[in-house]
Amino acid sequence: xxxxxxxxxxxxxxxxxxxxxxxxxxxxxxxxxxxxxxxxxxxxxxxxxxxxxxxxxxxxxxxxxxxxxxxxxxxxxxxxxxxxxxxxxxxxxxxxxxxxxxxxxxxxxxxxxxxxxxxxxxxxxxxxxxxxxxxxxxxxxxxxxxxxxxxxxxxxxxx
Numbered sequence: 001x002x003x004x005x006x007x008x009x010x011x012x013x014x015x016x017x018x019x020x021x022x023x024x025x026x027x028x029x030x031x032x033x034x035x036x037x038x039x040x041x042x043x044x045x046x047x048x049x050x051x052x053x054x055x056x057x058x059x060x061x062x063x064x065x066x067x068x069x070x071x072x073x074x075x076x077x078x079x080x081x082x083x084x085x086x087x088x089x090x091x092x093x094x095x096x097x098x099x100x101x102x103x104x105x106x107x108x109x110x111x112x113x114x115x116x117x118x119x120x121x122x123x124x125x126x127x128x129x130x131x132x133x134x135x136x137x138x139x140x141x142x143x144x145x146x147x148x149x150x151x152x153x154x155x156x157x158x159x
Contacts, residue, residue: 046120048063048085051080051081052081053078058074059100062098062099070083088114094112098111
């Protein structure tokens with residue numbers, strides 16, 4: 001009988017410890033949020049902006065990932081298409097792609113690849129030129145190395 005009482009006391013102690021750890025973790029996560037925004041980057045959404053830079057052409061654009069389609073929209077020269085999402089926490093697996101169409105053609109492009117676009121931070125800005133999409137740097141200047149397609153794949157495909 002003494003043995004079963006000792007075992008029961010150990011179980012109560014372990015249960016209290018687990019409850020305390022769970023409570024502390026919950027409080028820690030809750031304290032990371034301020035004004036509905038996290039101070040931890042893993043909780044922040046990424047905002048992707050795609051601007052039509054096709055002079056005198058409307059651009060049809062539809063962006064999606066494998067599970068969700070943000071919907072088709074037509075934008076005029078100088079207007080932008082916008083979507084946001086939370087990147088995956090597991091080994092940078094977020095991938096979003098867009099199809100573009102205008103009077104002279106159409107194409108598809110991987111607009112956000114988590115491992116490639118981590119330098120964007122919480123905002124990725126792209127412009128669509130007749131030569132293809134061009135990623136913008138944070139200071140507003142075009143990222144020439146990307147515009148010249150110095151990636152391991154050719155980012156602009158004609159359909």
